[in-house]
């Protein structure tokens with residue numbers, strides 16, 4: 148990367164700053180592996196990525212996702228319920244806020260809005276929000292994701308799963324309320340699914356073959 152930056156800037160021994168490395172990594176991938184993150188976007192339409200990701204997590208964790216209809220605070224915001232696959236019991240609810248807009252937080256993140264906890268006579272299920280900023284759909288086409296964004300999405304959604312799949316009695320111990328050194332562990336494990344060929348085929352489609360756009364069951 149330093150050699151590439153040196154060639155571009157003329158500095159003999161340039162420093163690679165935190166704001167440089169992603170750019171130069173993309174240059175290296177293009178040069179050495181003919182892999183271009185921007186060009187690969189066409190293979191990852193956002194709706195296919197989302198439905199494929201839900202299919203993977205549903206299978207791995209034995210749960211079902213159900214979209215709840217209704218208007219929310221902005222276009223591209225959706226509400227989902229998670230149900231136990233075997234019993235149908237409601238486990239949790241989460242919002243997905245997909246597209247950038249003025250005044251919105253700019254990074255991908257998963258927030259717990261209301262924690263799970265035991266309450267008199269029952270259980271309060273958790274409420275989470277998955278905030279991402281996909282490139283918005285344009286001129287009737289759907290949004291497309293770069294592979295790095297698919298990876299980030301799987302990671303952040305891992306946090307949502309960590310927050311949601313809990314039966315702890317106390318809010319202070321439920322979901323992702325764990326020691327700081329463990330809070331990233333589930334997400335970091337779950338995001339690795341993206342690079343499994345079986346999963347890649349679920350979250351991608353060939354733009355030249357419209358049949359591959361169909362949603363997984």
Ligand SMILES: [Zn+2]
Pocket residue numbers: 302303306331334
């Ligand atoms: Zn994380």
